[in-house]
Amino acid sequence: xxxxxxxxxxxxxxxxxxxxxxxxxxxxxxxxxxxxxxxxxxxxxxxxxxxxxxxxxxxxxxxxxxxxxxxxxxxxxxxxxxxxxxxxxxxxxxxxxxxxxxxxxxxxxxxxxxxxxxxxxxxxxxxxxxxxxxxxxxxxxxxxxxxxxxxxxxxxxxxxxxxxxxxxxxxxxxxxxxxxxxxxxxxxxxxxxxxxxxxxxxxxxxxxxxxxxxxxxxxxxxxxxxxxxxxxxxxxxxxxxxxxxxxxxxxxxxxxxxxxxxxxxxxxxxxxxxxxxxxxxxxxxxxxxxxxxxxxxxxxxxxxxxxxxxxxxxxxxxxxxxxxxxxxxxxxxxxxxx
Amino acid sequence: xxxxxxxxxxxxxxxxxxxxxxxxxxxxxxxxxxxxxxxxxxxxxxxxxxxxxxxxxxxxxxxxxxxxxxxxxxxxxxxxxxxxxxxxxxxxxxxxxxxxxxxxxxxxxxxxxxxxxxxxxxxxxxxxxxxxxxxxxxxxxxxxxxxxxxxxxxxxxxxxxxxxxxxxxxxxxxxxxxxxxxxxxxxxxxxxxxxxxxxxxxxxxxxxxxxxxxxxxxxxxxxxxxxxxxxxxxxxxxxxxxxxxxxxxxxxxxxxxxxxxxxxxxxxxxxxxxxxxxxxxxxxxxxxxxxxxxxxxxxxxxxxxxxxxxxxxxxxxxxxxxxxxxxxxxxxxxxxxx
DNA sequence: CTGAAAGCGCTAACAC
DNA sequence: GTGTTAGCGCTTTCAG
Numbered sequence: 194x195x196x197x198x199x200x201x202x203x204x205x206x207x208x209x210x211x212x213x214x215x216x217x218x219x220x221x222x223x224x225x226x227x228x229x230x231x232x233x234x235x236x237x238x239x240x241x242x243x244x245x246x247x248x249x250x251x252x253x254x255x256x257x258x259x260x261x262x263x264x265x266x267x268x269x270x271x272x273x274x275x276x277x278x279x280x281x282x283x284x285x286x287x288x289x290x291x292x293x294x295x296x297x298x299x300x301x302x303x304x305x306x307x308x309x310x311x312x313x314x315x316x317x318x319x320x321x322x323x324x325x326x327x328x329x330x331x332x333x334x335x336x337x338x339x340x341x342x343x344x345x346x347x348x349x350x351x352x353x354x355x356x357x358x359x360x361x362x363x364x365x366x367x368x369x370x371x372x373x374x375x376x377x378x379x380x381x382x383x384x385x386x387x388x389x390x391x392x393x394x395x396x397x398x399x400x401x402x403x404x405x406x407x408x409x410x411x412x413x414x415x416x417x418x419x420x421x422x423x424x425x426x427x428x429x430x431x432x433x434x435x436x437x438x439x440x441x442x443x444x445x446x447x448x449x450x451x452x453x454x455x456x457x458x459x460x461x462x463x464x465x466x467x468x469x470x471x472x473x474x475x476x477x478x479x480x481x482x483x484x485x486x487x488x489x490x491x492x493x494x495x496x497x498x499x500x501x502x503x504x505x506x507x508x509x510x511x512x513x514x515x516x517x518x519x520x521x522x523x524x525x526x527x528x529x530x531x
Numbered sequence: 532x533x534x535x536x537x538x539x540x541x542x543x544x545x546x547x548x549x550x551x552x553x554x555x556x557x558x559x560x561x562x563x564x565x566x567x568x569x570x571x572x573x574x575x576x577x578x579x580x581x582x583x584x585x586x587x588x589x590x591x592x593x594x595x596x597x598x599x600x601x602x603x604x605x606x607x608x609x610x611x612x613x614x615x616x617x618x619x620x621x622x623x624x625x626x627x628x629x630x631x632x633x634x635x636x637x638x639x640x641x642x643x644x645x646x647x648x649x650x651x652x653x654x655x656x657x658x659x660x661x662x663x664x665x666x667x668x669x670x671x672x673x674x675x676x677x678x679x680x681x682x683x684x685x686x687x688x689x690x691x692x693x694x695x696x697x698x699x700x701x702x703x704x705x706x707x708x709x710x711x712x713x714x715x716x717x718x719x720x721x722x723x724x725x726x727x728x729x730x731x732x733x734x735x736x737x738x739x740x741x742x743x744x745x746x747x748x749x750x751x752x753x754x755x756x757x758x759x760x761x762x763x764x765x766x767x768x769x770x771x772x773x774x775x776x777x778x779x780x781x782x783x784x785x786x787x788x789x790x791x792x793x794x795x796x797x798x799x800x801x802x803x804x805x806x807x808x809x810x811x812x813x814x815x816x817x818x819x820x821x822x823x824x825x826x827x828x829x830x831x832x833x834x835x836x837x838x839x840x841x842x843x844x845x846x847x848x849x850x851x852x853x854x855x856x857x858x859x860x861x862x863x864x865x866x867x868x869x
Numbered sequence: 870c871t872g873a874a875a876g877c878g879c880t881a882a883c884a885c
Numbered sequence: 886g887t888g889t890t891a892g893c894g895c896t897t898t899c900a901g
Contacts, residue, residue: 194648196878207888212880222886239648243585244878248893252581254629262618264829268812273611280600284635289650291592291629297622310532310577312627474606478816491602534894545872550896558870582894586877 195236203232215240246313253288255501256314258305260295260321268419269445270474271490275320275342278494286502288315295322305332316501318342318494323385338504340497343388345512352510354496358388361486361517362395365440365468368484368519370403373528374438374466378411378429380422380450382442389414392442392470411436415446422449430457430465437465437528444469444476444485451479451524462526472520481523488517533574541570553578584651591626593839594652596643598633598659606757607783608812609828613658613680616832624840626653633660643670654839656680656832661723676848678839680831681726683850690848692834696726699824699855700733703778703806706822706857708741711866712776712804716749716767718760718788720780727752730780730808749774753784760787768795768803775803775866782807782814782823789817789862800864810858819861826855 197211204211206225214221214229221229246252257279261272283290293308305328309317316338322329324344333339333351341353369377379396382389393412400407413429415422422441426449430436441447447469451461459465461481469476472487496513504510535549542549544563552559552567559567584590595617599610621628631646643666647655654676660667662682671677671689679691707715717734720727731750738745751767753760760779768774768791779785785807789799797803799819807814810825834851842848 198878208879209881209889210887213887216880220886225886239645241585241651241878242649243581243590243651244893245880246893247579247581247585247878247895248880250893257630262615264615264619267608267612267615267829270605270608270611273608274605277600277602277605280630280632281602284632289629289631291627292595292618293627294618294622307577311580313579313581474813475816478813480818491605536894546895547873547897548871551871554896560870563870579894582877583896584877585879585894586896588877 194241195233195238196241197238199236200229200232200238203236204229251315252313254291254312254314255283255288255498255505256293256309256312256317257290258293258295258308258317258319258322262292262294263296268473268475269443269471271471272321274490275494275497278491278496279318279498280494281491282495282498282502288502293317295326304328306335306337309335309337315505316340318497318501319344320494320497323383324387325385338501338510340501340504340510342493342497343386345387347510347512349510350504352500352504352512354493354500354513354515355387356488356493356515356517358391358517359395359398361470361488361519362392362440362442363399364395364517364519365470365484365486366396366399367403368521368525369438369440369466369468370399370405372438372466372525375405375528376408376411376435376437377405378408378413378433378436378439380413380415380426380439380441380446382417382446383414386417389442396440415441415449417443417446419445419449419452422446423453424449426450426453427456430454430459438467438525439465440468440470442470444471444473444483447483447485447524448475448479461524463529466525466528468525476520477522484522484525485520486517487520489515532579533571533576534579535576537574538567538570538576541574542567589653590651592629592650592652593621593626593836593843594631594647594650594655595628596631596633596646596655596657596660600630600632601634606811606813607781607809609809610659612828613832613835616829616834617656617836618832619829620833620836620840626840631655633664642666644673644675647673647675653843654678656835656839657682658832658835661721662725663723676839676842678835678842678848680835681724683725685848685850687848688842690838690842690850692831692838692851692853693725694826694831694853694855696729696855697733697736699808699826699857700730700778700780701737702733702855702857703808703822703824704734704737705741706859706863707776707778707804707806708737708743710776710804710863713743713866714749714773714775715743716746716751716771716774716777718751718753718764718777718779718784720755720784721752724755727780734778753779753787755781755784757783757787757790760784761791762787764788764791765794768792768797776805776863777803778806778808780808782809782811782821785821785823785862786813786817789821799862801867804863804866806863814858815860822860822863823858824855825858827853
């Protein structure tokens, strides 16, 4: 493989001159520059970024650490959309992205910051990490610039992008209230997700403002899993026949809930209204189409990448909160009288 | 950031010894090794893979070059599933993956092999590349180990994984023939996809073996796009009302076809039977659920990664052909008599 | 069992 | 404008 040394020899100059010429420094005569560039082309030269990174002490790579790259997560293309957004922004820069995943054996032995430091990534985007993940604190407290998705931790090296979860959930529940529902349940995710707490809060706020009493036993956790949500919903609706509507903290769980309702011969939306969260692809394809709170996942990735690159260029870590949108489809309807 | 030099100093040994101890060489006394490992831990040492890669002349990274990471491709989670398969295999190795995309400005100036050489990836997996892509030949003829997905090029450095496209298409068309259809159309992709040619061949074989005449004007290209397929299908079914069934080279196109049929007030499967290809997530969720030829995309990625790593360890490039499976759902039915 | 020294390909003072 | 030199952090002969 050709090196600048080879070029230097061929051009009869020193490696310094080659380096400078190729990197567009001004203090090289146009004549030598042209010659060097010609020879480089001729020799099919590619710079060795490893060597460059080593000496410059920055690699021009960012890490993308996701938890959702699993076979079972294919239904939930959240991760993929975020990744696409990241990719889209990064494509416009001179950075490349290196993919880490949290669910490998490899990772279990190494902390996130170790992963990052070994590859000398300049910064990292984290997605799908649980708030109780011990490695989360570890990487956030390291000196690696981080952008978190849906985890509200901030410092001079750590920013995050999220959506208006409280407000999003509130709008969803208000929609149910406006339809006349009073007996509203909630299928939440789990205690280790920031968004779960936020969406629960939105639920509470909406209910309280409408002076509708909250039944704590009507709020259950489905662990963001379709199967778990189905099982929980089956129990819930079996024991509590008065519930007329349910707000789910994710579309995938809403799908599970709808399956349970079908088994119990309860019709959506005639007997029970269902609202989801996320607006995954399936939401508009299932029958009945799911009313849900749409998040712009693509943009979340895009903003995260943008913020990270900004940070690497000396700007401050920020907080970006994107707006969500209630998308009313077919899974919600007015409560039946009596 | 701690280096082996720091450790050497702290332990009172040379850097050589540190390197050997940390890499598990046998010619270090247990005592010094333990000491060194302790100090390394204490100093929170992470090896600098850049430096290591530079001197070892291999980076322990593979490139993943995909074309399908675009906002519009989200419906078609083909890319994501392949990526997940790749990721799953790689997670078990000591390699990391670096993501390249074909649709960036960055890339338009650099060839694929340049991208690879600059980052010194040890090998690369290519997915979603058109057969007429000039950079394809370029990377395949370089000395970089490649595994291609759905492109049949082989050499000592290039292997590929694909599925039994001819047979898969044949089964799909035979299914239609068995249902009594004779007036069968095909919505193909484009001329720059290997799979299009193969699937077309399968279509021909099935028709010929059944002694059913082929109408060339009933075979159209939808460019693997939902919108394009919709437009083409609209024309086709407007002009050719005798067609009773259509085989599509992708599910996404099948979706487009179904939209066109709906507009034309043709019912699926009562008036027209539709078969897709891929078995994307949506196939089982649309109504009517799509009969299709299922490919194991996850496994394609997994096998590709496995082959590449094998090659990097000295084994030969191979060809892996995975089996497809006809999944009969609701979009196909017996042809209506007379 | 351990160390000295060279070198991977590149950049960056510093001199001329 | 251009060259000399040192050094990024690591591995690897080669001596001892």
